[in-house]
Amino acid sequence: MATVDECRQALHDLAARMDANADKVRKQVDLERTLACRITDLGTAFHGRLTGGRLVELADGDDPKAKIALSTTSDDLISLVRGELDVPKALAxxxxxxxxxxxxxxKLRKML
Structure with a gap:
């Protein structure tokens, strides 16, 4: 099981990759939505905002009003960010x- 710090770092790594490729991501999908990432095995969550092809304002804690909510385990989050987890199979x-x-x-399907 990954730690809260490892999950936080994985999300920051994802945000950095999205930032570096913002123009390409924005061409695929330009969403303006709040996002919550709930880590089920750790009982914790993170939230942020998707805007302009970027993931910004990452912070600890849940956003119960988030327009997009991802729920997964800590290890699966790490695998997802590393590109080791096939999203459609993980969803199925x-x-x-x-x-x-x-x-x-x-719209999200284009990003995944």
């Missing part, structure tokens, strides 16, 4: 879940 096997409106899910 219920290793992770994404709660969002259907239109946002279609």
């Amino acid at each position: 096997s219920r290793q992770m879940s994404i709660n969002a409106n259907p239109f946002d899910l279609l």
Whole structure:
């Protein structure tokens, strides 16, 4: 099981990669949404905002009003950020879940 600090670092790494590729990401999908990432095995969460192809304002804690909510385990989050976890398979096997409106899910699919 990964630690809270490892999960936080993984999300910051993801944000840095998205920032470096913001123009490409924005061309694929330009969302302006709040995001919550809930780590089920650690009982913790992080939140931020997707905007302009970037993941910004990452902070500890849940955002119950987030428009997009990802729930997964700490190890699966680490694998996801490293590119080792196939998102469609993880969703199909219920290793992770994404709660969002259907239109946002279609846009997110382009990123995944």
